[in-house]
Amino acid sequence: MEEIIEEIITDEKSSLKFFHYDKAFKFENGASIQELTIAYTASGHLNINRDNAILICHAFTGDADVLSWWSNFVGKGKAIDTNKYFVICSNVLGGCSGTTGPSSKKPNSNLCYGTDFPTFTIKDIVKVQKILIDALGIKKLYCVIGGSMGGMQALQWTASYPQMMEKAIIIASTMTHSPMQIAFNEIAREAITEDNEWYGGKYYGMSSPDKGLALARMLGHITYMSEEYMRKKFGRRRKKALKYFTPSFEVENYLHYNGEKFTSRFDANSFLYLTKAMDFFDAKDDIKKIKNKKNVSLNKVLIISFISDWLYPSTQSAEIVSAYQHANISTEFYEIESNYGHDAFLIKNPEQTKCIKKFLNN
């Protein structure tokens, strides 16, 4: 373990690293896999007391490279200051950016898991992160932070390991999906599973269900933007349509472009598994139980929502606040003005910067 840490401390570029866990990993549903690879990045320096580590959990289609996708908030001198904190981010279990998932090869086999991969939960994702944190020799995280699906992981950390952390920041997230959120996910999944090239999830080495995956991403993309933002960005501006039933408006073109681009970096089965994990996520009861746990070091949670986020609206953040209050955990809650919609959590925003900085430095 010490070796791993040495390596990290001297790494300035925060390149992707891999931790190979060679024991069996048991899933919440009872299934297990023989071994596990966890892809992660680590930036900054772990101090001598090992008490300045922050775990950042990425959103649905994110990855471990937090210095890229969250460069507005993480880095030297940023809100999450890598001069001060040792920042870890790992690709989620079941993802497709280095950590074991459906597109990984089965042990001692040339075949990928596909839909033979065990079904997993947000709790399983967090359990894998704990394996990494243990391996890094970190006994207590200073803070666990996440937005959107990353926020669900941060929520689950407070419920599963409140003795292993001091603070949590949960941004633009929810304790549990509403039927509308489930409905959007199901339509996206249906687009993938009805694609003739999905082959029941066994498409690896052949073609892949890119049309379905692109469609799923297009739908997701609508929910990431606010109506007002779309009006400002696209309005009703036209584009030259090739045929009548091809895009005629810029907004259509934008969605198609992003849908197609997405297929080159994301795996359709990971999309299916992760959306299911989100739909089944329900942290309400687990948060209630924190107050019965011993040696809880978790002492404060910051919750942030955005006024124009209609995917995870502020009402859902308010429910999180209420749940922690009932568990006797101190909270701070900010609803931030922004017209970007759900994706606001990724975008430069002085108010979000200020909230996070103040919360971490107090």
Place this chain on the structure above:
Amino acid sequence: MEEIIEEIITDEKSSLKFFHYDKAFKFENGASIQELTIAYTASGHLNINRDNAILICHAFTGDADVLSWWSNFVGKGKAIDTNKYFVICSNVLGGCSGTTGPSSKKPNSNLCYGTDFPTFTIKDIVKVQKILIDALGIKKLYCVIGGSMGGMQALQWTASYPQMMEKAIIIASTMTHSPMQIAFNEIAREAITEDNEWYGGKYYGMSSPDKGLALARMLGHITYMSEEYMRKKFGRRRKKALKYFTPSFEVENYLHYNGEKFTSRFDANSFLYLTKAMDFFDAKDDIKKIKNKKNVSLNKVLIISFISDWLYPSTQSAEIVSAYQHANISTEFYEIESNYGHDAFLIKNPEQTKCIKKFLNN
């Protein structure tokens, strides 16, 4: 023409009738078709002055059978009282419930139009309705009424034929689609056109793109309900899933059921053409021009929106009100409390009943 009217007057059941227009119909884009069939129903009695006729325009996937789909508001003693008014409703041009559209046979051919059908606009739809009204010997409509896409038609009536009507009622509608509304439609269209059984729209006589059409309908269905309504109706109630990637929640099952059911009554090409007609619809300039027209008999417009409708939110109805005010047309505007979302316009509601009744009887 007189024959048609006699037939209607004696018809109590309001069964579907067909008007065959044997002249060429010219579309807004310059194309034309040799002949046209218009499917319609007529209920009640046309009075001797022929001034009690009301045209009801159906919504996107509706049909001419207004006594069925709008039984909450149309019928003997209802808000739109067939004891008093002569109520006409025709299936839209390009639809698939009797009026000529992509699934109709080409003249003197066994082939269907498919995507050879000319592309058409809401203006074309309304022009076809005017042909029917002329054929029925009605010089002036007492009122034109419609909800959702029916509201767009009512809007277009006031712009195209303000000399041929006295009143209009526009419910849960818009003068023009926002980029978000276009985006949802495009994803629905993409689901259809990417279905391997769409065959570029030439699927008639073979199988049909039911999977894509069902997916499109599922997506539409989400936008017809409010989040609050979905929470009340479905919550997070589970259903027994057959496999992991099949519906696990009741809301998913509901959407699948409705998506599949829809394919037995609706044509995929009609879905494509009609959503395009809606996306291209922009009545703003046409409404402005009403004040320059001569012999305008249109004198009052009632606009109704629903507080929980996020597909056509009240802000879009307020824009309609403002446009008519600038055209010196008197308006009444009611935003009605309802938690049903967009579909509220179809559902029994004493406030909507009262608004319509009062407006028609004044």
